[in-house]
Structure formats: structure tokens, C-alpha cells
Amino acid sequence: MSDQVAEAPLALSLRDRFLAFRDRMVSSARFRAWAARFPLTRPLARRRARALFDLNAGFVYSQILTACVRLRVFDALREGPRSVPWLAGRLSLSTDATLRLMEAAAALDLVEARGAGRYGLGSLGAALVDNAGVVAMVEHHAMLYADLADPVALLRNPRGGTRLAAYWAYAGNDGAAALDPGAVGEYSALMAASQPMIAAEILGAYPLTKHRCLLDVGGGEGAFLAAAGHSAPHLRLMLFDLPAVAERARARLAAEGLSDRATTHGGSFHTDALPEGADVISLVRVIHDHDDDAAAGILARAHAALPPGGTLLLAEPMSGTPGAEPIGEAYFGFYLLAMGRGRPRRMEELQAMLARAGFAHSRPVRTRTPMLTSLLVATK
Numbered sequence: 001m002s003d004q005v006a007e008a009p010l011a012l013s014l015r016d017r018f019l020a021f022r023d024r025m026v027s028s029a030r031f032r033a034w035a036a037r038f039p040l041t042r043p044l045a046r047r048r049a050r051a052l053f054d055l056n057a058g059f060v061y062s063q064i065l066t067a068c069v070r071l072r073v074f075d076a077l078r079e080g081p082r083s084v085p086w087l088a089g090r091l092s093l094s095t096d097a098t099l100r101l102m103e104a105a106a107a108l109d110l111v112e113a114r115g116a117g118r119y120g121l122g123s124l125g126a127a128l129v130d131n132a133g134v135v136a137m138v139e140h141h142a143m144l145y146a147d148l149a150d151p152v153a154l155l156r157n158p159r160g161g162t163r164l165a166a167y168w169a170y171a172g173n174d175g176a177a178a179l180d181p182g183a184v185g186e187y188s189a190l191m192a193a194s195q196p197m198i199a200a201e202i203l204g205a206y207p208l209t210k211h212r213c214l215l216d217v218g219g220g221e222g223a224f225l226a227a228a229g230h231s232a233p234h235l236r237l238m239l240f241d242l243p244a245v246a247e248r249a250r251a252r253l254a255a256e257g258l259s260d261r262a263t264t265h266g267g268s269f270h271t272d273a274l275p276e277g278a279d280v281i282s283l284v285r286v287i288h289d290h291d292d293d294a295a296a297g298i299l300a301r302a303h304a305a306l307p308p309g310g311t312l313l314l315a316e317p318m319s320g321t322p323g324a325e326p327i328g329e330a331y332f333g334f335y336l337l338a339m340g341r342g343r344p345r346r347m348e349e350l351q352a353m354l355a356r357a358g359f360a361h362s363r364p365v366r367t368r369t370p371m372l373t374s375l376l377v378a379t380k
Helices: 014-026 029-037 042-070 073-077 084-091 095-107 132-147 151-156 163-167 181-205 223-231 243-255 292-305 325-339 347-356
Strands: 111-115 118-121 213-217 236-241 262-266 280-284 311-316 361-365 374-379
Touching (some): 014 029, 029 042, 042 073, 042 095, 042 132, 073 084, 073 118, 084 095, 084 118, 132 181, 163 325, 213 223, 213 292, 223 236, 223 243, 223 280, 236 243, 243 262, 292 311, 292 347, 311 347, 347 361
Parallel strands (some): 213 280, 236 262, 280 311
Antiparallel strands (some): 311 374, 361 374
16 A cells, blocks of 8 residues: 655635535534425435435446346336236246336336336336347446455556456457457457447447548457448448457458458557558547557557548547546446556547647547547547
8 A cells, every 4th residue: 555645735715615615514414414404405415315325226226237137127028018927937036026126127217117017118128128239238247346346455456357357358468469269259249239339329420421441440340340331332441450359350241241342450459550541540449448558559550550631530438528427437447447457538638649649630529429439530
């Protein structure tokens, strides 16, 4: 543990003094009791209490969702409301256990009581029907929860040695380019399952119709590249990823009917030059997976591979996104800590990195759902 650093007292601004006063009030049990009784402050006090309880209970809520996903509750309800006895038989649970799960899921808007002892899809559960990407991520989070069982140990120990670090085989692996297909299959499939909704966000914000050739760097099994190809029938397609991953992408692109205009290239974007010939390069959920030096190297290689006037698309969840702050700083901050490398970055920080890599300018492009991905477009 590092020694505590002494800090010199600072001159307090008016805002600092107000916040210090607020903190003293909220820290007082007597004030909290008064606020809970006083009619004007009672609603705020109740909302604060609920928010604090939800933070403490969040893991329980997530496990209720996991149970619904694993038992395929939403598939069971997709054709309409069902009774508890019918659900019990479908889910292979006792009637009591089924009722407990339905009541818990209804409280979370995953299902909804419909009368006569029946339950139907809730507003959140309905959004999970035929949503393979989200369902796959719910299942995947079992590893993250295991790594976060002792969050203080995760913060104090060197990065790596976690279940997530082992799962993401390329992370922290100097020999990643030599990984065989078995080592990359599971995580490549997970990324492919979650990629369609990301691709829809990017391509909805930045159509590729004006470009002639796209190189997707770290493109996995080719889910984003396939979506791009279908959105712009004239576009030539290139993909660069680890050799074992590129092989999987080649098969997917062929199955999508794109092999006549798609080529895949195997290598490591940490050590190898990227293939040239594209006028637009995409980095989709790549940079935040890497520490600063590695991320800077990837951006420099992308810059080198582009012609003058070429375009880079950098798409990923970003810190400081208005309305999605917990996703960037809290969720991805700790997910990437458990993974063993990388960190979420603010848009301005990424723009500064792009400038250092040689890009002339960059600009944000608004996506429909920034919590899923934000987008920067840079020009060489």
C-alpha cells in the first residue's frame, strides 16, 4: 500500500463551501431524520434512500435477470401471458420458485402480472426477445462478477490473473498472433453476437456510401464489416485481426455472400503494419481495450495505412458521455480493470491522441444511443 500523501490546504471557492455544507448536513443522522419527515424534502429523501438501496442490491437484480435469461423466460412468454403452473413446467422449477422469480422479475419490469395468475413480458423483458447480443452479454457477466467478488483486492493487486483476462485471450498476450482457433472462438463469437446493434449505431450516424474501401481493424469475425458491406453494395471490404480470428472472419464473410469483394488479413496491430488500400479505417471497440502506449501505436498504424485525406472511424463507449456516465466510468472502468488492460477515455482525450498520431482534425458524430457507442471521425 502506498504511503498517504499530505495535501496543503486550498482556498475554497463558493461552490466548495456550499458542497462542504451540504456534505455536513447529509452526513448528519439528525438532519436525515428531519428531511424524511418534512413534506418538502420527504420525496427527495426517499429517492436518495432508494438510490442507495439500489446500489447495494444491484447484484441481486442482475442475478434475477441472469436467471430469467438462463431459464429462457422471455422465450416462454413471447407468444403471450402464461400461468405460473404452466411456467413451472416449462422452466423445470417448483410452483413456489416460479412464483418467486415472476414476482421479482415483475418488480424489475422484466415481466408483468396480467391477472388471473398469469405473467407476460414486461417492457424490459420484451426488449430481450431475439436480442442475441444482450443475452450473450448477460451470460458473459458471470466471469466479471466472479472477478469483482473482492473489489478491493482487484484494485490493489497487479492487473491480470482474473477470469476475464484469461477469457480475452489477446489481452496481455505477447504471443497473441500465434493463438489457435480454439483459443479465440468463444470471445470472437461473443463479440460477433453483440456487434449488430453497434454496427447499426455507427452506420446510422455515418453512412459509408462516399467511400470506396473499408478496412476494419480488430474486426473479429466480420460482423461489422458484413453490416457495412450490405449497407454500401459498392464498398470493397478488408479486415485485419489475429490470424486465427481472420480465418473465422473469412468464413463468415463468405457465408454472407461477400467473399467476392472482401479480403481478410492476419497479424497483430501491435507489431505489424496495417494493409494499405482503404480510404476509410474503422476501430470499433478496440482502443478502450488497450493501455495508452498500445492505443497510441494502433492509431499511428492506422494513420500510416491511410492515404492523404483518408478517414478513421473510432467507435466505442466513452467516459463523460452525458446521461451515460455510470457506463463509462463505473462499468467499463472496472470491466477493463478485471480484463487486465485498457481504460475508458473521454472524447477530448481520444481527440488529443488522434492529433498526436498525425490526424489533421477529428469531430464527434452523434449516434442514436451514445451509451452503446460514441463516434469520432478523424481525417488524415
